[in-house]
Structures are given as C-alpha cells and as structure tokens.
Amino acid sequence: LAKTTQPISMDSYEGQEVNITCSHNNIATNDYITWYQQFPSQGPRFIIQGYKTKVTNEVASLFIPADRKSSTLSLPRVSLSDTAVYYCLVSKKTVAQKLVFGQGTRLTINP
Amino acid sequence: IAGITQAPTSQILAAGRRMTLRCTQDMRHNAMYWYRQDLGLGLRLIHYSNTAGTTGKGEVPDGYSVSRANTDDFPLTLASAVPSQTSVYFCASSDSSLAPNEQFFGPGTRLTVL
Incomplete structure (x- = not known):
C-alpha cells in the first residue's frame, strides 16, 4: 500500500481558496486517490476521487500531476463550516477493504 | 431516510462483558465495513464484508468478530x-x-x- 503524507494542520480564513497537498511517492499504476472529510463526532464523508489530471465536483477539485506522486485537494472560497479533518487515501479502485486512513489534515477556518 | 444507522449511540461497558454493536444500511450496498477511531487518530479497519455470507479481517481484527447473514445488517x-x-x-x-x-x-x- 502506498503511504501518504499530508500536513497535520492548516489554518485559513473565510472566502479563501485552500489547497491541501498529499504526497504518495510509492503510488502504484492502478491506485486511485480519494479524499474524505470528517467533522467532529461524525463519520467521514467522501469528497472526491481521481486517477490523473484534474477532477472537479460541486464541493472540491482534485489536481494530480503527471507523475502522480502527489495530489492537491482544492476547496474554493471556504467557510467556517469547512473546518474539519481531511484524509487523503490511496488504494486500488476494486479493493475497498484496503482503504487506509492516516492522521489527516486538521483544517481550521477562521472568520 | 436512506443511509446507515448504528446502535447504540454510546455505551459504557465493564471489562469482560460481551457487547454487540449494530449496523444497518438500506442502500442495498454489497460491501460493509467496521472501523475504530481512537482519539486524534485516523480510522483503522477492523473487519469487512464484500457480500452477504462472507467476511474478512482488516488491520485490527483481534478481539472482534462479525457476521453478515443478509445484505442490510453487519453486527460487530x-x-x-x-x-x-x-x-x-x-x-x-x-x-x-x-x-x-x-x-x-x-x-x-x-x-x-x-
């Protein structure tokens, strides 16, 4: 399993764009990159998943460079409600039981 | 409302006692999982089930057992x-x-x- 490394914590302000980068140097050819969000006292929530280049949905964008050794989750115009822990995971798309949640990035949005 | 329900919400248990945590989903998903999350840490997979009638061990299975008699329920x-x-x-x-x-x-x- 590819190990992921992401910042322990980040701070930003309302209205700003926030980019959280995850490093996964040993990513395999058939690995996908998935991001989850977790609010206090709740279960994680799927945000976005990608394999290469760029993926965008109504919540976030995911940028993956050509070498796929890192990925960046981009949250546009954050609000206080985006304060949460964000997890970057790398896994085979067909082997969900191998999802490994690290410590994640604790994002704090300030007024 | 579609989704996953768990019971109980919280429990205080004496050491040595037997306890079953209940989990029910109504989305007809074939795969189900149990994770534990310790303070300040990420989630760790305990057991999983790819389909009714089958189960598998995750990262931290010791001390836990699961069953998957049907699609909707996955007790721990x-x-x-x-x-x-x-x-x-x-x-x-x-x-x-x-x-x-x-x-x-x-x-x-x-x-x-x-």
Missing part, C-alpha cells in the same frame, strides 16, 4: 471487552461494483470499557 461483537477497546466505532458501506472507495459512514458508536 466484542466477546470479552477490554479497556483498550475504548474507541469510537464507525460502520460503513459501499457499492463495490460501482465505487468501492466511496464509502458511506454511519454516525458512530462511542464505546467506553472500564
């Missing part, structure tokens, strides 16, 4: 609870044929073993 049993099993337990499900990495999580059960 602690045969003889120990204090190190104090944690928040999350159940999740996914449609492994479409998007196995998109797991839907329940609200969690906060378990304290004294």
Whole structure:
C-alpha cells in the first residue's frame, strides 16, 4: 500500500481558496486517490476521487500531476463550516477493504 | 431516510462483558465495513464484508468478530471487552461494483470499557 503524507494542520480564513497537498511517492499504476472529510463526532464523508489530471465536483477539485506522486485537494472560497479533518487515501479502485486512513489534515477556518 | 444507522449511540461497558454493536444500511450496498477511531487518530479497519455470507479481517481484527447473514445488517461483537477497546466505532458501506472507495459512514458508536 502506498503511504501518504499530508500536513497535520492548516489554518485559513473565510472566502479563501485552500489547497491541501498529499504526497504518495510509492503510488502504484492502478491506485486511485480519494479524499474524505470528517467533522467532529461524525463519520467521514467522501469528497472526491481521481486517477490523473484534474477532477472537479460541486464541493472540491482534485489536481494530480503527471507523475502522480502527489495530489492537491482544492476547496474554493471556504467557510467556517469547512473546518474539519481531511484524509487523503490511496488504494486500488476494486479493493475497498484496503482503504487506509492516516492522521489527516486538521483544517481550521477562521472568520 | 436512506443511509446507515448504528446502535447504540454510546455505551459504557465493564471489562469482560460481551457487547454487540449494530449496523444497518438500506442502500442495498454489497460491501460493509467496521472501523475504530481512537482519539486524534485516523480510522483503522477492523473487519469487512464484500457480500452477504462472507467476511474478512482488516488491520485490527483481534478481539472482534462479525457476521453478515443478509445484505442490510453487519453486527460487530466484542466477546470479552477490554479497556483498550475504548474507541469510537464507525460502520460503513459501499457499492463495490460501482465505487468501492466511496464509502458511506454511519454516525458512530462511542464505546467506553472500564
């Protein structure tokens, strides 16, 4: 399993764009990159998943460079409600039981 | 409302007692999972089930057992609870044929073993 490394914590302000980068140097050819969000006292929530280049949905964008050794989750115009822990995971798309949640990035949005 | 329910919401248990955490989903997902989350840490997979009638061990299976008699239910049993099993337990499900990495999580059960 590819190990992921992401910042322990980040701070930003309302209205700003926030980019959280995850490093996964040993990513395999058939690995996908998935991001989850977790609010206090709740279960994680799927945000976005990608394999290469760029993926965008109504919540976030995911940028993956050509070498796929890192990925960046981009949250546009954050609000206080985006304060949460964000997890970057790398896994085979067909082997969900191998999802490994690290410590994640604790994002704090300030007024 | 579609989703995953867990029961109980919280429980305080004496060491040595047997406890079953319940998990039910109504999304007809074939795959289900149990995770534990300790304070300040990420989630660790305990057991999983790819389809009714099958189960598998995750990263931290010792002291826990599961069964999957049907698609909707996936109970987690602690045969003889120990204090190190104090944690928040999350159940999740996914449609492994479409998007196995998109797991839907329940609200969690906060378990304290004294």
